[in-house]
Amino acid sequence: MIIGILTDWFRRSNKSERLWLLAKIEFKLRYYENKLGLLWALIKPLMDIAIYYVVFQTIMKQNVPAFASYLFIGLILWNFFVESTTGTVQILYAKKYLYEYSNMNKLEIYVSTLLSNAIGFFFNFIMFLLFYNLLEKGSTGSTLYTLWIVPLFVNMYILSLAIALILSNIYIIAKDITQIWMVFTSFLFFLSPIFYKLDTFKAALPSFDYLNPLAGIIINARKATMEGANPDFKLFLFDFAYSIFFLMMGMLLLNKLGSKAAEKL
């Protein structure tokens, strides 16, 4: 079904153009509307890193080597996930104008919004590479293994798309999903190895890296970008399977509930 949709998208060639157009406009709306502009997208993760660095390295003395970079890669992946899920709960309401007057496929709205977040991630990742290679003291330098970030990010994109679909379609029938999801994300934040030492995380929550797909993606991204190693393939496959499963659920909800969005919202 998904492949069918994708081929349909690209056969009618204006669809890819449209996705890119919508993504660009979305990106511009988000960053060019405030005074700091695009700079804010880059400053925010740096400020977060500074805070967690002080808490976990200076005060709690975790002694993770290259901790700032360790935080950096974890946080930018996490931020992409949060922006793409929390930020899209009301997407069917906010972007009603796109599907209220035509038979445009609603999935395109999600794909383009996440594409705009992906542009933000891309800039952040460049910052990370610069930071890791030029400023980080404990750096061993980037290697070709860094390229593994591409399939890992694809995994993250599908996962975020899936959760965005699920949440925003539930929003049609239950408006307080926004609050529930906010609580859940802060829980998930502490259950992902973003600022803990990996060994502490694994010792306290055994097998949890297999239960929480975000944890798996972050662990593998660090292996690829910082340790110069292959990702843990078993974990990688697990996370992909999770994403596909959630995506199927999301598509099901989009067909069941999303089709009524125009009349219910």
Place this chain on the structure above:
Amino acid sequence: MAETLAIQAKAISKTFHISEDSHNTVKHRLFNLFNPPRMKKVEALKTMDFDVFKGECVGLLGRNGCGKSTLVRLLAGVYPTDTGTINIYGNTLLMNLGVGMSHQLTARENIYVSASVLGLKIKEIDKIFDEIVEFAELKEFVDTKIKYFSSGMVARLGFSIAVNAGADIMFLDEIFAVGDMKFQEKAVKVFESSWIQGKTVILVSHGMETIRRYCNRAAFMKNGSLVYFGDTETAIQMYVDDNHE
């Protein structure tokens, strides 16, 4: 002439369930688990079948609240049907006092987004961009967000996008009510020229003159039922009689 289908509706119907209490949060649903919301059923459209062929201009007549707008939304693929199936062959444009536009975006961005949604490529939009702006009489406001526009300006922009971009199947819901008299004259003129040539149009209007002039077939609706679908004059006569009842 071999006629190709544009819209095929088979046994379609639509009922709206309007709840009197707002049970649209998890909290409400949990607290009222054994106290289901009182639902009011509104039968907006009763079961109907019909075909519309490519290149036709079909008029849709009926008094207020008879289900014209619901039918148009169903056919445009905006609302799902409760029963039956609708096959739409082509992309659709629904227009009632404008097309879908975001108030957060500038006129320029809205033109690109809307035209792209209607199936045009960026290069094609570049070509018609000036025409759209010219026709909407908004040259000085191209880069202004439309939230600062007057309602007339927004409507003109929507009309202009629809006219210049178009779609295979267009649902025009009272479109001649847009803008001041000068703009309305322009709208009629463009409607009479080449805009709807080769396109499938469903025209909703209370203006019987409009329907008589442009439509080769017409439908008359009453209380959610499709009473008549065929000859334009007969449909108009039924509508007139219904108004005098």
